[in-house]
Amino acid sequence: MFERFTVNARGVVVGAVEHAARAGSPVVTEEHLLLSLLDREDSKAAFALASLGVTDHRAELVAELGAARRRGGMSKADADALAGIGISVDEIVARVEEAHGPGALTVGAPAGKARALRRPSFTKGAKGVLERALRVALGRKQKFIGDEHLLLALMVVPGVVGEVLAEFGGSYGGVERVLFGEAA
Numbered sequence: 001m002f003e004r005f006t007v008n009a010r011g012v013v014v015g016a017v018e019h020a021a022r023a024g025s026p027v028v029t030e031e032h033l034l035l036s037l038l039d040r041e042d043s044k045a046a047f048a049l050a051s052l053g054v055t056d057h058r059a060e061l062v063a064e065l066g067a068a069r070r071r072g073g074m075s076k077a078d079a080d081a082l083a084g085i086g087i088s089v090d091e092i093v094a095r096v097e098e099a100h101g102p103g104a105l106t107v108g109a110p111a112g113k114a115r116a117l118r119r120p121s122f123t124k125g126a127k128g129v130l131e132r133a134l135r136v137a138l139g140r141k142q143k144f145i146g147d148e149h150l151l152l153a154l155m156v157v158p159g160v161v162g163e164v165l166a167e168f169g170g171s172y173g174g175v176e177r178v179l180f181g182e183a184a
Helices: 007-022 030-039 044-051 055-070 076-084 087-101 114-115 126-137 147-156 162-169 174-179
Strands: none
Touching: 007 030, 007 044, 007 126, 007 147, 030 044, 030 055, 030 126, 030 147, 030 162, 044 055, 044 147, 044 174, 055 162, 076 162, 126 147, 147 162, 147 174
């Protein structure tokens, strides 16, 4: 599948690996793919993110991703649903951190020196984004996978990254309108 990736799409994957390595994460996640997409310039995905105003909110977006990581990868929607039945995720996180230290629930935390020296592997979710990008490209009858397909794939996969993108103006329909002049 990687042979179908454009230069920009390959750059996103390499950038995601670099983000994971810099963070000391033993795995590449959907978050790392998004951060790498946000780093891109002069690409279709970069154009779409800028047109939708997402790149203007990079700092807030990164902060929200960090908050979700601190919650153990739980989305705001999940935390709100639990709050609806009287369970405070913030209180649970505070208690766990009080007992085990700050960031105890953080997803993708370093897992020891030996693991940190190896190249990060891709999580099931990150692999799913790459596979979904192929389906998006094929659905558009395109034989290549560009960074725009990776962006669209991130938006349709349930979870924190899609939720955060939507919160800051990134939607599947919005990207389709900007790039292809149509909405899903």
